[in-house]
Amino acid sequence: MNIDMIEAAAGRLKGVVLRTPLLSSPFLDEIAGRRVYVKPECLQHTGSFKFRGGWSAVSALPPEARAQGVIAFSSGNHAQGVALAARRHGAPCVILMPADAPRVKIDNTRALGAEVVLYDRATGDRDAIGAALAEDRGLTLIKPFDEPQVIAGQGTTGLEIAEQAAEAGVTEADVLVCCGGGGLTSGIALALEAKAPGLRARPVEPEGFDDVRRSLISGGIERNNRTSGSLCDAIVTPSPGQITFPIMTRLCGPGIAVTEDEALAAMAQAFSRLHVVLEPGGAVALAAALFHPGAFEGDAVIAVASGGNVDREVFCMALDRFGGA
Amino acid sequence: MNIDMIEAAAGRLKGVVLRTPLLSSPFLDEIAGRRVYVKPECLQHTGSFKFRGGWSAVSALPPEARAQGVIAFSSGNHAQGVALAARRHGAPCVILMPADAPRVKIDNTRALGAEVVLYDRATGDRDAIGAALAEDRGLTLIKPFDEPQVIAGQGTTGLEIAEQAAEAGVTEADVLVCCGGGGLTSGIALALEAKAPGLRARPVEPEGFDDVRRSLISGGIERNNRTSGSLCDAIVTPSPGQITFPIMTRLCGPGIAVTEDEALAAMAQAFSRLHVVLEPGGAVALAAALFHPGAFEGDAVIAVASGGNVDREVFCMALDRFGGA
Numbered sequence: 001m002n003i004d005m006i007e008a009a010a011g012r013l014k015g016v017v018l019r020t021p022l023l024s025s026p027f028l029d030e031i032a033g034r035r036v037y038v039k040p041e042c043l044q045h046t047g048s049f050k051f052r053g054g055w056s057a058v059s060a061l062p063p064e065a066r067a068q069g070v071i072a073f074s075s076g077n078h079a080q081g082v083a084l085a086a087r088r089h090g091a092p093c094v095i096l097m098p099a100d101a102p103r104v105k106i107d108n109t110r111a112l113g114a115e116v117v118l119y120d121r122a123t124g125d126r127d128a129i130g131a132a133l134a135e136d137r138g139l140t141l142i143k144p145f146d147e148p149q150v151i152a153g154q155g156t157t158g159l160e161i162a163e164q165a166a167e168a169g170v171t172e173a174d175v176l177v178c179c180g181g182g183g184l185t186s187g188i189a190l191a192l193e194a195k196a197p198g199l200r201a202r203p204v205e206p207e208g209f210d211d212v213r214r215s216l217i218s219g220g221i222e223r224n225n226r227t228s229g230s231l232c233d234a235i236v237t238p239s240p241g242q243i244t245f246p247i248m249t250r251l252c253g254p255g256i257a258v259t260e261d262e263a264l265a266a267m268a269q270a271f272s273r274l275h276v277v278l279e280p281g282g283a284v285a286l287a288a289a290l291f292h293p294g295a296f297e298g299d300a301v302i303a304v305a306s307g308g309n310v311d312r313e314v315f316c317m318a319l320d321r322f323g324g325a
Numbered sequence: 326m327n328i329d330m331i332e333a334a335a336g337r338l339k340g341v342v343l344r345t346p347l348l349s350s351p352f353l354d355e356i357a358g359r360r361v362y363v364k365p366e367c368l369q370h371t372g373s374f375k376f377r378g379g380w381s382a383v384s385a386l387p388p389e390a391r392a393q394g395v396i397a398f399s400s401g402n403h404a405q406g407v408a409l410a411a412r413r414h415g416a417p418c419v420i421l422m423p424a425d426a427p428r429v430k431i432d433n434t435r436a437l438g439a440e441v442v443l444y445d446r447a448t449g450d451r452d453a454i455g456a457a458l459a460e461d462r463g464l465t466l467i468k469p470f471d472e473p474q475v476i477a478g479q480g481t482t483g484l485e486i487a488e489q490a491a492e493a494g495v496t497e498a499d500v501l502v503c504c505g506g507g508g509l510t511s512g513i514a515l516a517l518e519a520k521a522p523g524l525r526a527r528p529v530e531p532e533g534f535d536d537v538r539r540s541l542i543s544g545g546i547e548r549n550n551r552t553s554g555s556l557c558d559a560i561v562t563p564s565p566g567q568i569t570f571p572i573m574t575r576l577c578g579p580g581i582a583v584t585e586d587e588a589l590a591a592m593a594q595a596f597s598r599l600h601v602v603l604e605p606g607g608a609v610a611l612a613a614a615l616f617h618p619g620a621f622e623g624d625a626v627i628a629v630a631s632g633g634n635v636d637r638e639v640f641c642m643a644l645d646r647f648g649g650a
Contacts, residue, residue, distance in 0.1 A: 018346055023368060026409070027436065042600040043348060104597070104649070109350065275367040275602040275633030308600030316641040
């Protein structure tokens with residue numbers, strides 16, 4: 001896992017993924033007490049950065065394997081990313097999803113042409129179910145984060161951040177990343193190490209699901225007590241990955257945990273000040289930038305807003321409770 | 326008023342305005358029955374394309390005039406665009422706004438450092454009030470649309486569309502533009518004429534406020550019977566301008582009128598499929614693309630989403646009524 005793989009992925013993604021802009025607002029700068037830049041991956045195809053990793057992995061397969069098809073398991077965003085990547089490659093696609101995933105994510109995944117198989121998040125072992133399906137049908141399993149070509153795809157976000165930060169005159173800053181298993185965080189960290197050494201990735205998680213933050217403190221892989229019951233479903237995973245954790249240990253600054261209310265308040269600010277739609281799990285990095293100013297040094301911070309696939313009920317609840325005037 | 330002025334404005338705007346991306350979604354393509362590309366100017370600084378024209382006009386002033394200050398009148402988006410442009414130039418700024426403008430627009434304009442003067446939209450003559458204030462304080466009046474440097478700034482949107490459409494392989498298409506007085510529409514039309522002659526600008530307005538559509542049919546400047554009472558407040562103006570109308574007559578295809586419900590439904594689609602926040606007046610072009618497929622030929626259409634400054638009540642009403650699942 002190295003920068004060459006990320007640059008190779010960037011080549012395969014060129015002209016396919018959206019180069020998301022870097023957004024800012026004087027109103028957000030005022031709340032945070034420093035310049036805040038937001039990388040809105042909610043604008044990416046399928047509504048999250050996951051399309052990058054999906055495309056990277058599907059495009060890296062040997063043609064025969066691709067023709068047999070792929071399988072992925074995901075709470076939703078990875079599912080959509082892989083589904084669209086597979087469809088545009090003409091590859092069959094099976095998605096294994098928890099039965100309690102947001103309806104919009106299940107519907108969208110089906111509409112993108114994938115066969116959706118549901119399992120119970122509490123009692124099912126998704127790894128085992130996925131492996132059996134893969135063997136049965138000759139599908140290639142595309143893991144959501146602990147897979148080098150997926151990490152390479154997500155890392156292209158970091159290549160763009162390195163260029164865009166330089167254009168904005170930002171050479172020293174923390175780059176806050178909404179973090180589940182660490183695919184996006186470790187990919188960005190590797191890209192920044194090579195292209196913008198003054199920028200440092202930092203994982204951000206919801207309180208109570210901060211396995212990565214705790215793992216970085218203890219030096220070993222820590223697990224969450226629960227893996228459901230968070231509005232930030234997109235970034236709730238049991239623990240960091242075997243590949244992602246060593247990268248994060250070597251390159252990332254300390255993790256940050258934010259409350260669910262802070263994530264909802266960040267969604268409201270993104271609505272009124274940036275005019276983008278964030279899901280709770282995609283808003284935790286912005287929440288850290290806005291509401292944990294003591295966690296950073298320096299006069300600028302960059303927050304990756306990782307996804308925007310949210311039900312309207314949750315979105316309007318966030319606006320009702322936290323403004324978005 | 327020509328392409329050279331637009332290119333000169335692009336030079337002054339470089340590194341200051343956001344180059345907004347071109348968004349798309351297979352779900353929107355399916356609704357429209359053709360490829361739909363959306364230029365989300367709601368992501369622009371101050372939440373609408375108006376920052377382009379504001380910056381263009383303020384940056385084009387002689388330094389002495391700029392130091393004396395500027396004045397603008399606007400239902401809100403032009404106000405914010407001029408206010409931020411003035412503040413970043415260190416120029417005093419007075420904004421004359423109708424008293425019934427959305428609260429968020431009045432608040433934001435004040436927060437951007439402008440002095441806001443309110444007037445009654447039904448009984449006040451904003452031109453006369455503005456002219457008196459300008460003379461009194463030596464301010465330069467920056468008109469919202471019938472002003473060459475403003476049109477030049479808005480036209481930079483068209484330069485970007487020409488480049489981005491070519492990158493997307495689109496060489497023949499209608500470019501739908503949310504249209505008030507015609508500053509954005511005529512600026513884009515001029516840019517496309519020079520840079521992408523296979524693309525044609527077409528104004529889109531709310532039903533009952535379709536002065537431009539009717540003017541293009543009759544060949545003379547038609548007026549609206551009402552200038553208030555529309556959710557699409559951002560693009561309700563009495564009539565096309567003396568400068569913009571001849572440009573639109575020469576270059577634009579027929580105008581299109583959409584219902585308020587269609588605009589709200591387009592906002593819901595933009596929420597769930599593109600993850601951007603549109604205001605009603607900023608959604609009429611996308612509404613035409615999605616819900617008036619018979620109005621176009623060709624296999625692609627480009628819709629400019631001109632602004633996103635909307636109160637949460639209106640936004641959530643749109644989602645409640647028209648999905649945004």
